[in-house]
Amino acid sequence: MAETIIVKRPQTDLKVERPKLFKVVLVNDDYTPRDFVVTVLRSEFRLTEEQARKVMITAHRRGVCVVAVFTKEIAEAKTANAIDAARKQGYPLLFTTEPEE
Numbered sequence: 001m002a003e004t005i006i007v008k009r010p011q012t013d014l015k016v017e018r019p020k021l022f023k024v025v026l027v028n029d030d031y032t033p034r035d036f037v038v039t040v041l042r043s044e045f046r047l048t049e050e051q052a053r054k055v056m057i058t059a060h061r062r063g064v065c066v067v068a069v070f071t072k073e074i075a076e077a078k079t080a081n082a083i084d085a086a087r088k089q090g091y092p093l094l095f096t097t098e099p100e101e
């Protein structure tokens with residue numbers, strides 16, 4: 001009688017990948033007040049007053065500034081919340097998310 005031998009392979013090919021990270025980028029505009037930008041950076045992105053002022057002034061001078069890096073879902077949720085807070089006050093403030101290289 002033929003015998004069936006089952007050989008179990010060790011699962012050496014199972015890999016755990018790092019989650020891809022996404023930058024949240026602050027975009028300058030001519031209408032949103034500086035203090036409001038700082039307030040949103042502090043409340044939504046938990047920056048200190050000093051960090052928030054530096055990020056705001058960098059975007060103001062250069063056009064854009066990276067705020068922070070998160071997993072995709074968190075970056076998108078924070079971006080949406082920050083934009084929502086600005087729209088509620090009638091400001092055109094914009095944040096974008098983009099994958100990190």
Ligand code: TYC
Pocket residue numbers: 026027028029030031032033034037056057059060093
């Ligand atoms: N440029 C705006 C002003 O002079 C301030 C500002 C800074 C707006 C950064 C957006 O991402 C921004 N009132």
